[in-house]
Amino acid sequence: MDLQLPDTVRRLAAGETFRFACHPGVACFTECCRELELALTPYDVLRLRRCLGLSADQFLDRYVVVEKEAAEPLPRLYLAMVDDGRASCPFVSPTGCTVYSDRPGACRIYPVGRAARLTAAGGCQALHVLLREPHCLGFAGSTSFSMAEWFADQELAAYNEANDQVMTILQHARIRSGMLLSAGQIERFLLALYDLDRFRVLVAGNEFPAAILLSDQERQVIATDDAMLLSFGIRWLRHELFGEITQVV
Ligand code: SF4
Ligand code: SF4
Incomplete structure (x- = not known):
């Protein structure tokens, strides 16, 4: 650089x-x-x-x-x-x-x-x-x-680790090449990264279409663990914004 x-x-x-x-x-x-x-x-x-x-x-x-x-x-x-x-x-x-x-x-x-x-x-x-x-x-x-x-x-380790995960969205090739986001996509960006209480309610709901992204074990962990919920939110956003399906960790 x-x-x-x-x-x-x-x-x-x-x-x-x-x-x-x-x-x-x-x-x-x-x-x-x-x-x-x-x-x-x-x-x-x-x-x-x-x-x-x-x-x-x-x-x-x-x-x-x-x-x-x-x-x-x-x-x-x-x-x-x-x-x-x-x-x-x-x-x-x-x-x-x-x-x-x-x-x-x-x-x-x-x-x-x-x-x-x-x-x-x-x-x-x-x-x-x-x-x-x-x-x-x-x-x-x-x-x-x-x-x-x-x-x-x-x-700083936890901060750097979380920020590097967010970077996979902020510096995604499609964002860098000028992808235009809809109002709904921007709303989901704010929800999954910053409004974790509301995001947790959404994820817990029967309507949340996350079976492909969320294991049962992870679903239990993110019910109480904010850092894990944020990590999942990043993965979900990559699916929502870029159509990517990343591996369950
Ligand atoms: S970090 Fe801020 S408070 Fe600390 S020495 Fe520097 S200017 Fe002063
Ligand atoms: S949070 Fe505010 S008061 Fe605390 S170190 Fe940062 S700038 Fe200073």
Whole structure:
């Protein structure tokens, strides 16, 4: 992957280390939780709404802005910032992040950036960069991390795994070649990826035509397991949007 990178961003090699520490003692503490555009992945929504004890539709109503550009086939979801003159994150407090254990992947991975793409063989290839922005004083920290150590420290594995699965839809060859989606297909995209409570009810119903995609064992697991339900939702969407039948896992 060849990218033109700004001065504040550079490629991070696999074994390379960097020093970083973000804590309440840094002068910039929580400054990066304001005036930001925070795109939410399906797994971010799953974790946040569970942390807040909200149903999926309650979370979407209160905290999410859905944007659909005419030139883009699929909508994007963003965290709705507070209208306080600083566009603050709704979860920031003077003592830090109030949803820290379930904060979005973008908040965890910073100051590393990850760009992933599907390979021709259907795998995932990821490129990592280090963002060294002037306002961030975390680089004065003394703790050294390799990329793998940073990902482990920030508990990113489940986020990356779910995001890579979603990528099989977002970067599907038909989407990349300009496939036009109907209003019904966009509705199903939002339902299966972001509105898991309603999707679970649909899947449990007798009318749900999923026998070909859903084993009895999986049906039992997704009755209570949100991550597995999301994983199934991705597979179901690939069938709904692209006519693909992927293997039961
Ligand atoms: S979710 Fe937490 S870490 Fe992320 S921007 Fe909001 S307050 Fe900051
Ligand atoms: S700007 Fe950097 S050091 Fe400051 S709070 Fe944000 S991540 Fe932490």
